[in-house]
Each structure stands twice: as C-alpha cells, then as structure tokens.
Amino acid sequence: MGEGMSGWQRVKLVGNVLNLSTALGVLVGVIGRAKFSRGPRGLFYATGYRLGFPIASAFTLGNLVLTKNDRAYFDRRPLLVKHEERHSWQYFCLLGLPMLPLYALGAGWSWLRTGCPASRNPFERLASLKDGNYIEHPVQPLGQTLSQTFSGLRSRRKEQ
Incomplete structure (x- = not known):
C-alpha cells in the first residue's frame, strides 16, 4: 500500500x-458509475x-477524487491534484463527514460575499483557489449578489 507515500499521507x-x-466517496462513485484507480x-x-x-470539474470525498x-x-493537471489533496487533508483534520456541512457553510458565505461559492470559501482558499482553477471574485454588496442571482434565474426561466 502506498508507493511514494510519506508516513503522514x-x-x-x-x-x-x-x-x-x-x-462515502466510494458510494458516490459507484452511484455515479465511475471507474476507480489509484x-x-x-x-x-x-x-x-x-x-x-x-x-x-473534480471534487474530493475523503481520499477519493471524482471527475x-x-x-x-x-495527469495533465498536477496543480489540481495538489488542490484536491489539500481537500483530503481537510477531511482528515475535521474527522471526515463534518467537512460536508462546514464546506456548505463556507460556500454559502462566499456566495453571499462575492456571488461565487469558491472565492471566499475558507476551504477553497486553504486548498489554493489558483491551483483549483478558480477565479477570485471581489467582495460585493449583498444587494448586488441577490440582484445577479435573481436576474440569472429570470433569464433561465425565459429560455425554457
């Protein structure tokens, strides 16, 4: 088990x-009919x-990265792999499943502040926004976030 792994890994x-x-990641992967590899x-x-x-484009549950x-x-995105590995450390530090509601709170906070679920999410920031291929959006007034969200919803309804 684990060629090239450090003791901490x-x-x-x-x-x-x-x-x-x-x-949980394996269960989600099986439901999503994914193919597993090391x-x-x-x-x-x-x-x-x-x-x-x-x-x-990818998300992590425990030590499993799904895409x-x-x-x-x-193989073409080593920085993304490092980003996802940092998320696996977050699961470890938060004792697993508590990461999910805490991540959701972080995404909600980020969305309220920027209109983007990643930009101010502490978990994404600690995993490196840049390595995760996220664009950092500036903090904006809550009214602007709500206006953008509801105008986007209205335009999607018109398209349907």
Whole structure:
C-alpha cells in the first residue's frame, strides 16, 4: 500500500477510511458509475463520474477524487491534484463527514460575499483557489449578489 507515500499521507489515508469520508466517496462513485484507480500520494481517482452534482470539474470525498473526465485529465493537471489533496487533508483534520456541512457553510458565505461559492470559501482558499482553477471574485454588496442571482434565474426561466 502506498508507493511514494510519506508516513503522514499513510496516516491520512487510514484516517479518511476510518472516518468514513472515503467510504462515502466510494458510494458516490459507484452511484455515479465511475471507474476507480489509484492516484498519487494516497489518493484514489473515480473517473467517468456521470451524475451532474456537484457542478465541478473534480471534487474530493475523503481520499477519493471524482471527475466526469478520464484519468489523463489529472495527469495533465498536477496543480489540481495538489488542490484536491489539500481537500483530503481537510477531511482528515475535521474527522471526515463534518467537512460536508462546514464546506456548505463556507460556500454559502462566499456566495453571499462575492456571488461565487469558491472565492471566499475558507476551504477553497486553504486548498489554493489558483491551483483549483478558480477565479477570485471581489467582495460585493449583498444587494448586488441577490440582484445577479435573481436576474440569472429570470433569464433561465425565459429560455425554457
């Protein structure tokens, strides 16, 4: 188990198995009909993920990184892999599943402040916005965020 893994990466791998966050990732990957493979530094990949949620090019649950793309997607994006590995450390530090509601709170806070769920989300900032391929949006007044959101919803309804 774990060529090229440090001792701490092994501890994180075992911890994220025990805290059930990786198990949740496997369950989500199976439901999303993903193909599983070993990644670097104790990570695993679930590629070809077919569900539309969450809307992200990749997302991490425990030590499992899921994507709709193929494995080569990660091979071409080493900074994204580092970003997702940082999220796996966040699961470890927060003892697994408590990460999910805390992440949701961070995304909500960020959306209220910027209109973007990542820009002020502390979990995304700690994982490096740039490495995750996020654009940092400036803080804006709440009224502007609400106006942008509701005008976007109205225009989508008109298109349907």
